[in-house]
Amino acid sequence: MSEKYILYNPCAGGPETEKAVKALQDANEGAVAINICRIISYKTFFNGLDPNDTVILCGGDGTLNRFVNDVNGMNIPNKLYYYPTGTGNDFARDVGQKPFSDPTVCLNPYFERLPRVSVKGKSELFLNNVGFGIDGYCCEVGEKLREENKKRKKPKPVNYTKIAITGLLFHYKPKNVTVVVDGKRYQYKKVWLASVMNGRFYGGGMMPTPEQYRLREDGKVSILIFHDVGKLRGLMIFPSIFSGKHLKYTNQMTILEGKTIQVKYNEPAPLQIDGEVVPEVMEYTVRSCVSPAEKAKQDSEMAAV
Structure with missing residues (x-):
């Protein structure tokens, strides 16, 4: 059975972020919430997942930038979804997603070919x-x-x-x-x-x-x-x-x-x-x-x- 993991940046956005992540976890029964700042190695993290597991990334544009650079060169088979909790949220705006909206946008295609x-x-x-x-x-x-x-x-x-x-x-x-x-x-x-x-x-x-x-x-x-x-x-x-x-x-x-x-x-x-x-x-x-x-x-x- 596949699992869901919620990676969140507690520094992104304002005081609403923690509440929003908790609500997201409640809406996805059994999902595991992980503070992204505590992940020492993304390679170790993703190697420990089943390929069918889903990852929801919570944060803003800065969080996404750091993530794509930290995982650069890795082959991630898991589906990555986005839950915007930042202040600017320009990536979300560009792909038609509102802040704190359901994580329906799959990030994988957007991460494959970056300048x-x-x-x-x-x-x-x-x-x-x-x-x-x-x-x-x-x-x-x-x-x-x-x-x-x-x-x-x-x-x-x-x-x-x-x-x-x-x-x-x-x-x-x-x-x-x-x-x-x-x-x-x-x-x-x-x-x-x-x-x-x-x-x-x-x-x-x-x-x-x-x-x-x-x-x-x-x-x-x-x-x-x-x-x-x-x-x-x-x-x-x-x-x-x-x-x-x-x-x-x-x-x-x-x-x-x-x-x-x-x-x-x-x-x-x-x-x-x-x-x-x-x-x-x-x-x-x-x-x-x-x-x-x-x-x-x-x-x-x-x-x-």
Whole structure:
């Protein structure tokens, strides 16, 4: 008889998470709830399961990012399902799942072909996006505020919209950027965003690339460059990214697609990978996954050697 295991991140979301996980466990009689922070080895964990056992992963975008990197290279025969309990929940939004909704979305297809980002000598998979610019700045400031909030008796939620507005007006300085897409070079001035997307959403609902599909056959990713605009006009345009209406500003918004995208700034800026901050970055490179057709071709060529 198959079993169900609920892997949850107690740090994801707010106080509702623990109650929601308990309700999920009650709704799945006999399910075993496991704090994901206490799993020392995923290889040992999954080797101990029957292939027919089901795993429900609870958390937010950061939890998913850490999971896919921790299990990278492993062959997991079990079906993985998602129960969104994070704050941004952009992956859930992209696949049409609401926070704390029934875990009906199977994660396995979404984990099979993920793009990879290389920055500061390190390489890792990402689920939603890599953001360079005002979004990286917002995540960096947000992290500092969260650390301050931990020291308070009555912590306040981090207001990223406020951080973005004050950053646009007072604190963040736009950069000059060189973008290389599959060998073709582009240059932009006064760049506020240079974000590579695997899906449509990030930042708690921003939709910079409305047509990006995370299961597209060719495996390409998209980059949005928000450029050549001053502070006041930039502040006027910025909110339209949440609705996807920003693309009408054709002189300030550029979307490019490719399998290898390199972004270089003229001075350091914070980078965020699925919400996790990497400070003082000058450049990064994203490489998309190999499509099934390309993999079959490579396998055929190897077999012929």
